[in-house]
Amino acid sequence: MHKVAVIGTGKIGTAIIRALLESYPSVRIISTGRRDETLMKAKSMGVEATKDNDYAVRESDLVILSVKPQHFSTVLSQVKSWEGKKVVSVMAGIRASTLSSLLKGAKVVRAMPNINAIVKRSVTAIAENGGRDEEIEEVFRALGTVYWVPEEMLDVWTALVGSGPAFISEIIDGLVLGAVECGMPRDLAYNAVLDMIAGTVENLRLNGDHPVTLRDLVTTPSGTTIRGLMTMEEQGVKSALIKTVESAYRRAKEIGNEIDRKIRD
Numbered sequence: 001m002h003k004v005a006v007i008g009t010g011k012i013g014t015a016i017i018r019a020l021l022e023s024y025p026s027v028r029i030i031s032t033g034r035r036d037e038t039l040m041k042a043k044s045m046g047v048e049a050t051k052d053n054d055y056a057v058r059e060s061d062l063v064i065l066s067v068k069p070q071h072f073s074t075v076l077s078q079v080k081s082w083e084g085k086k087v088v089s090v091m092a093g094i095r096a097s098t099l100s101s102l103l104k105g106a107k108v109v110r111a112m113p114n115i116n117a118i119v120k121r122s123v124t125a126i127a128e129n130g131g132r133d134e135e136i137e138e139v140f141r142a143l144g145t146v147y148w149v150p151e152e153m154l155d156v157w158t159a160l161v162g163s164g165p166a167f168i169s170e171i172i173d174g175l176v177l178g179a180v181e182c183g184m185p186r187d188l189a190y191n192a193v194l195d196m197i198a199g200t201v202e203n204l205r206l207n208g209d210h211p212v213t214l215r216d217l218v219t220t221p222s223g224t225t226i227r228g229l230m231t232m233e234e235q236g237v238k239s240a241l242i243k244t245v246e247s248a249y250r251r252a253k254e255i256g257n258e259i260d261r262k263i264r265d
């Protein structure tokens with residue numbers, strides 16, 4: 001990896017640049033954006049920044065497409081040639097086959113990181129349809145963990161892992177409010193919940209158990225946990241979680257179809 005263009009220096013583009021600079025200090029990065037403010041932010045990270053997408057692509061061998069899907073057609077109209085470039089799209093929804101037909105002469109790969117890339121804990125899926133590529137894996141390993149998956153899996157990945165940090169944040173907020181209702185100061189409850197969740201994740205990972213095994217370990221007869229679990233059942237929490245992921249998945253598919261149709265027209 002020598003010369004990388006990051007087209008679209010927003011939340012994900014910025015996280016990618018920071019991680020690449022840290023893991024591969026000698027890499028040359030050209031980042032792009034539309035506003036002066038975006039370029040100044042990019043320059044403050046020590047990379048070259050420009051509004052000229054054509055220049056950025058021309059000067060690079062690896063191109064990361066990190067604009068919103070609805071802005072992709074503008075980028076497309078600005079770049080004269082994609083010939084010989086390796087292009088990684090992190091844009092939700094736009095299929096590899098659509099990208100390949102539009103980015104003539106480029107090798108195209110789709111990847112789906114999540115916002116935890118900011119703290120280098122992204123869980124990124126890379127579509128393996130075109131075969132695995134070591135260089136692209138290195139880019140996303142700098143952001144966290146990497147899973148190679150068939151492209152068909154990316155919509156459910158977007159729902160579970162892409163939207164997941166928002167779902168988990170809602171659950172955390174609910175637990176905190178419950179403790180506040182019982183008289184615990186908010187800050188104490190918040191820190192306690194974060195530590196409790198981190199510990200639960202580690203416990204599940206180390207023991208390799210199904211979550212219900214850990215649940216049953218905590219659930220003493222006539223105790224507090226079974227009372228809370230009964231409330232969760234009554235309120236349909238598990239069913240709500242299943243439907244949450246499923247509805248987000250359906251929306252990811254819907255968006256994909258809408259964008260794909262628009263771009264192909």
Ligand SMILES: NC(=O)c1ccc[n+]([C@@H]2O[C@H](COP(=O)([O-])OP(=O)(O)OC[C@H]3O[C@@H](n4cnc5c(N)ncnc54)[C@H](OP(=O)(O)O)[C@@H]3O)[C@@H](O)[C@H]2O)c1
Nearest residue numbers: 008009010011012033034035038067068069071091092115
């Ligand atoms: N956020 C996430 O959690 C997440 C996770 C996985 C994948 N993604 C995908 O990553 C992409 C970016 O998401 P984001 O959350 O980072 O969005 P964002 O913060 O809005 O960033 C988008 C960036 O694209 C720039 N841009 C727009 N049009 C451009 C153009 N023609 N040329 C150059 N730059 C242009 C914008 O620059 P200006 O501000 O200067 O206009 C902005 O900095 C999306 O396609 C999304 O599906 C996001």
